[in-house]
Amino acid sequence: MTAVIKRARPSVAADPAHWSTVPALALLLTLVCGVVTLALPQYAAVTVLALVGVVFVVGMQSFAGNSGIFSFGHVAFMAIGAYTTAITTIPEATKKILFPGMPEIALPAPLALVAGGLLAALVAALVGIPLMRLNGLAASLGTFALLNIVYNLANNLDAITGGSTGVSSVAQGLSLTHALAWSAVALLIVWTYQQSGHGLALRAAREDDVAAQSLGVAIARERHISFVVSAFVCGLSGGMYAQASGSFSPSSFFLVATFGFVTMLVVGGRLSLTGAVLGVLSITLLREGLKVVEQATQYTGAVEIGMSAAMLLTLLLRPLGLMGTAELVFARRGESR
């Protein structure tokens, strides 16, 4: 058994919906993170944050990839997850002094993450009612408006969110193992959705909305389901971010984050789960490399320009990203052809 990249080719006898994509990706992440942690211990924090990115981008891919609608608003769901986790896990004594207005709810860490995911899913269920009736660019811009609304709420609901200065003293500690485990959970959720009848119907609508309607696909409803699932996963990633970083502010979940994640998905390949994972890994690598360059040359801005160039080059040279529609799977030699 070797891991191979499988492309859908004519008269390929293998199933593109292969069971092994999730285990293969989980193994890939474990190997990459293991090697980086052992070889470059100073990058341990970066590695954990990259896994937060994996959960987020995989969540965003489940909507953008299956529906064909790019979202500029999913970082709002990350914010909801992060604030939920912060509010429910900041120790009570700290909360009384620093954030007296916060609701007095306390949850154990894993439950706090799930609560953040559920709250994000609930928000998606509500805003999705009008939003998912829009098509194409209008829907994308609608998600962008959502991002701005959540950003401004976080900035101005001082009592609950700590306002523009943000939140600190979140019970810290997202171990690499936990981050890997959550990544596997996210991959499994998204893959299961993708392989369900709902995921398939939505991909059909992505390919040809008229034909999909003619076969009874209720497009707005299918988009809505996908939106809720992806919001849940992105909410989880927000909780992970809160735990990993310990402190954050509304601007942590705004334009810079959105651009970074969108770049990852575009570069990796929005139609592929493997693409989402590889996008995070490759852009993280690029970003960290350019940071070294920035420090050495005192030239600030190299990171942003480099990432923008990566996005531009991808759009020009390989519009469907590194992966296209291919997925990583385990296959016996020869099975992939």
Place this chain on the structure above:
Amino acid sequence: MTEDILSATGLVRRFAGVTAVDDVDLSVRTGEILGLIGPNGAGKTTLVNLVTGFDRPDTGRVFLDGHDITRLSAAQRSRRGLVRTFQGARIFGRLTVRENLVVSALPRLGSRRRAESRADELLEYGEVTALRMTPGERLSAGTQRIVGLLRAVAAQPSALLIDEPAAGLNEVESDQLSRLLSAISENMEIGMMIIEHDMKVIMSLCHRVQVLNHGRTIAVGSPDEIRRDPAVLTAYLGSSSGNAHA
């Protein structure tokens, strides 16, 4: 006389001064193939759009199995058993052939597994099992048309509207498609309506033919009757264009 599975009465559709469909009735019985013909611009595709819910009539009503479906969306009509195909096949390009059929079978069958086994049956029926894992975009135009037809059948329709199945196909492909169409009509409980320019296809497949011209029905009858109808000859073949299609 058996009940019509699909019927429409008094359909009218106007576009900015042009009446594309002008007071048209139609009826299709289970097991029957109705041919819909007429010169370019006669209103055939508009009529199909009205019947299938991709466009709404200004007046008139559409019935499926006795129920008024005039106000239902295209997707709702499809889930009730009224399915169409398209001139360009409109295959889902980045889905496999099998997935194309599974999408269609799912709303009726509910479970993914049952939809998949239905899809596999139909792929075998259409003799395209070898292509089941091929992405739709890699198929030839003729094969796309066949897959499009099988995909429509996978939805288990009680009425099926087929828009120009043979357009752009070569003779071999066109014959293959005609055989599949007549096999489907004989083996499944479906009422079919076929729009087609190729008179050979229409005359060999259809039990009844309805002729439109300038949005109006000018004749309905058996293929033989239609072939001899003077109004049809004038409208359809013109006085000088000869007999190219007949």
